[in-house]
Amino acid sequence: MKNIDIAVVDYGMGNLRSVSKALEHVAPDLNVVVTSNPQDIHTAKRVVFPGQGAMPDCIRELDARGLRQAVVEATQQKPFLGICIGLQMLFERSEEGNAAGLGVFSGQVKRFAAEDMHDAEGRKLKVPHMGWNQVQQPTTHPLWLDIADNERFYYVHSYYVRPDDPTLVTGITEYPKPFTCAIAKDNLFAVQFHPEKSAKAGLQLLRNFVHWNP
């Protein structure tokens, strides 16, 4: 059997095609597998943990497929990239359906507060936060290689993470208040935006992940 270079965790929550296609695009020689088999996640060299939809559903489907343990172990063992709900699920609890997360990191997942949703001129800001927004890089990281500070990435979400440990934060976006849009620790990197839908900058981040040796 061919070795798995990158396992994209599939727990039945929608389309993972764009994630796998984008990875294949930046790493045409690597074996990228979309899988719901815990064994594949154990043996893969790298793991990508995407997510869309509602976090309570994502956690439920993850557990229904017996993937929780394999994912949590991967967060500690090998290059790991969380995307969108795949970032949110790493925390303890979400305001979305009051769902418990995987608890890899302490902290909460919050909804954009209605009272904050206006810009400096008083114009209404919409939720979901949808579109291209700027990402500040408060720290350097190998995954930010060749990506400019304040580069724009594509977002679509109504909830964001608030980690208890400020040293995790490696990306910040303002909408309108600053929120954590990227975290990093050891072998793990996770982002709220969608690199697979963020044109050149997104592909560069995926390329950096594919070549990352933490």
Added chain:
Amino acid sequence: MGLAKRIIPCLDVTNGRVVKGVNFLELRDAGDPVEIAQRYNDQGADELTFLDITASSDNRDLILHIIEEVASQVFIPLTVGGGVRQVDDVRRLLNAGADKVSINTTAVLNPQVVQDAAGRFGSQCIVVAIDAKKVDNQPFEWEVFTHGGRKATGLDAVKWAQHMVSLGAGELLVTSMDRDGTKIGFNNPLNRAISDAVDVPLIASGGVGNLQHLVDGVTLGGADAVLAASIFHYGEYTVQQAKAYMQQHGIEVR
């Protein structure tokens, strides 16, 4: 600095080709979908919308192949609409590589589809398309039309927009049927009324003829994104030119 306003080229697709009509009639061929998608991506388009206007159900699966091909080459968000009748149509389009699916006539005939699709796949991928026309025979200003603008529904477009959001629409694509293909600009009062009435993003559509119309769509109409077809397809303007113009007029773009 913050969230950029989006520019979305729209590709009307029939039988595997991109076309553009005037007031939903007189279709003209505008080219190969994958080639056009790639060109807009290179120009810096923020997103792409495909509307399948294929009349015959025999050829409806052609759009799936197009989306599959585009999604493996173009890494920006793709919205697909046209002919979405049931939740399974949404699933098939998402699996082919669409990021969002736009529901129009079906939302009126069977609003449950919007609720079920949003419940199953998440609001983030459900766009409700509203075709509206100014009317003087109703107690409201703008009426929802279906079937490409041919059938009046008796629904108030603003109230309908709010209802669709309550059922789970994550975004609204509002097309002014009076303006579509006319090149006289968006219907900004209509867009402003809907944008102010809902919390989700609004895409303005129908009537763009020049770059000032895009600016007006944002500043007057309150749109979060502007959609246009013919000004881009026939090479009158590039997406870069549109962005440069919007930026000069104080609008944040990517």
